[in-house]
Amino acid sequence: MHNQKRIRDYGVRIGRMKPGPRNAITDVEGVTVGHVTLSDGKMQTGVTAILPHQGNIFKEKLISASHVINGFGKTMGTIQMAELGTLETPIILTNTLNVGTAADALIDYTLGRNPEIGRTTGTVNPIVGECNDMFLNDIREKFVKPGHVLQAFENASTEFKEGAVGAGTGMLCYSLKGGIGSASRIIEMKHGKYTMGVLVLTNFGILEDLRINGKAVGQELADAMEQSYKDKDEGSIMIIVATDLPVSERQLNRIIKRSVTGLSRTGSIITTGSGEVVIGFSTATRIPHEKPEHCLSLPMIHEEDIDKAFRAVGEATEEAILNSLVTAEAVVGRDGNVRPALKDLIEEFTLSLIQ
Numbered sequence: 001m002h003n004q005k006r007i008r009d010y011g012v013r014i015g016r017m018k019p020g021p022r023n024a025i026t027d028v029e030g031v032t033v034g035h036v037t038l039s040d041g042k043m044q045t046g047v048t049a050i051l052p053h054q055g056n057i058f059k060e061k062l063i064s065a066s067h068v069i070n071g072f073g074k075t076m077g078t079i080q081m082a083e084l085g086t087l088e089t090p091i092i093l094t095n096t097l098n099v100g101t102a103a104d105a106l107i108d109y110t111l112g113r114n115p116e117i118g119r120t121t122g123t124v125n126p127i128v129g130e131c132n133d134m135f136l137n138d139i140r141e142k143f144v145k146p147g148h149v150l151q152a153f154e155n156a157s158t159e160f161k162e163g164a165v166g167a168g169t170g171m172l173c174y175s176l177k178g179g180i181g182s183a184s185r186i187i188e189m190k191h192g193k194y195t196m197g198v199l200v201l202t203n204f205g206i207l208e209d210l211r212i213n214g215k216a217v218g219q220e221l222a223d224a225m226e227q228s229y230k231d232k233d234e235g236s237i238m239i240i241v242a243t244d245l246p247v248s249e250r251q252l253n254r255i256i257k258r259s260v261t262g263l264s265r266t267g268s269i270i271t272t273g274s275g276e277v278v279i280g281f282s283t284a285t286r287i288p289h290e291k292p293e294h295c296l297s298l299p300m301i302h303e304e305d306i307d308k309a310f311r312a313v314g315e316a317t318e319e320a321i322l323n324s325l326v327t328a329e330a331v332v333g334r335d336g337n338v339r340p341a342l343k344d345l346i347e348e349f350t351l352s353l354i355q
Contacts, residue, residue, distance in 0.1 A: 001182075002161045005343065007322040010353045012213050014322070015315030020184035023319070025197035026158040027184040028242040030054055030283055033199065034156030035166030035180070036148040042138040044333040047102065048166035048180060049152035050091040050199060050240055052281050058114050058124060060286040061086040063298075065253035066279045069260050073236055073275030076103055077127040085249030087281045088289075089126050090153065093167035093201050093238055095137060096130045098144035103128050105149035121289070129238040129277060131203035133170030136333030163327035167201050170333060172235060173325055174218055174267065175207035177341045181324025185312035187245060189305055194245040196312035198259070202324040204235035204274050209267035212322060212353050218267060224349045234273030237263065237321075241280035241313055246299040251306060256280035258310040262317030 001024060007014070008023070020027030030053040037046045052062055064087035066078040074096055081087065089110055092102045106126040111117055117124055133139060152166070161180070164171075168179025184197040210218025239259045247255065256278045263276065270276060285298050301309075330341040345351065 001159050004162060004327045007319060007326050010326065012322070012353050014213060014319040015311070017185040017312055017315055020186055020195050020197070022158065023184055024182040025050070025184065025199040025240065025242050026160070027195045028197045028244050028283060031197065031242050032156035032158055033160040034152040034154065035160060036152045036155065037165050037169050038143050038148070039169050039331070042334040043141070043143045044137040044170035044331055045095045045133055045143050046166045046169040047144055047148050047152040048093040048168065048201065049149065049156055051153065051156050052087060052090065052242065053283055056113055057090065058088045058110055059289045061088045061289065062281045062283060062287065063247065063249050063252060063285055064279070064281040065249050065256055066277065067253060067256050069276035069278065070270050070274055072273055073130065073277050074099055075129045075277045077125050078279070080125040081127070086287055087127065088124060091240060091279060092128045092149060094128065094130055094144050095139055095167070095170065096132045097139050097142050099128050099130050101142065101144055101146060102149050105146035108146065109150060109153065127279065129201065129279065131171055131201050131236040131238060133203065135172060135337050136331055136339070137170035138334045162323050164329050164331055168324065170331070171201065171203040172339050173202035174205035174210040175339065176325060177328035177330055177339045178202035179324050179328050181320040181322065181327065183316040183319035183323060185316045187308050187312050189308065195243060196245070196309060196316055197242040198313065198316040198320045199240045200317065200320045200324055201238040202321055204237050205268055209269065211265065211267040213355065215353065215355050217351070217353060220351065221345055221349065234271065236275035239278040239317055241278060242283065244283045245309055246284035246301060247282050248298065248300045251300060252280050252282055254306065255309045255313055258313050259317040261314035263321065265318045266321045
């Protein structure tokens, strides 16, 4: 997307399943993504917004689920999601200390479109995910303002940049520059063709652990560079899963748990100080906010079909993480802190990513 060189452009093919036409979360019809990037010296942060459909999501909620792989994180809104199994706002990603600002802006965005909230109906459950970008960004300054969140909504499109953009501006991955990445897989079943899309915000791992399609690229790079970053693996990853597969919230929870297979295949050992949080939604069914006179009918796949979804989410997660790495640009941030970009190192050391 946006003419960026992605992992497939290096000859790497992850898994068995076919990607969608964009190989991105926006291959799920109705899903759009918008960024606001704040990059200037010690300010290296931003906002990424995921709009699950183009209608009023408070009035037309979606089946949703969340899963905590390791809970060192400050995600907002997942308690109610786990209880009710629905999503009623867009999803915002940003840095850890701007979660409150993002939530306020998301609440205002929803109030402006739903005057009945807090009057004739209840309140709203904003969903905000985060990672800590303090190495490159002066996180104490809390650079993200409500207007940046609203601008990310306005910027939302089916085409979006990856790498050091939006919420990914100041993030690190495997001691290199990380950020935003995305991928998708097509799921073919007898009753239809469906899409599994993943977007990640990567901020985890140490260089020596990085593996690309099974190849120990990180150790090879560490040896070639004759240096080892003395990072502790204390970062995080946010994994956003979108699908048009008709599933219940129980089935969706089972599916998003399998994102960990893709995460692990890139080399992550999921350390104690790392926060890995997954949020998923299905666009197949819209749940009306107002109670209808009739019973709701919620289609769902048979359990015998679910293994295809398990494979799809693992493959898409793995490829999305790798896309976040190879599309990222090197960034110099707070106090001159810097991490190189994988694509620059591939060129410098004429590194092949193929086994």
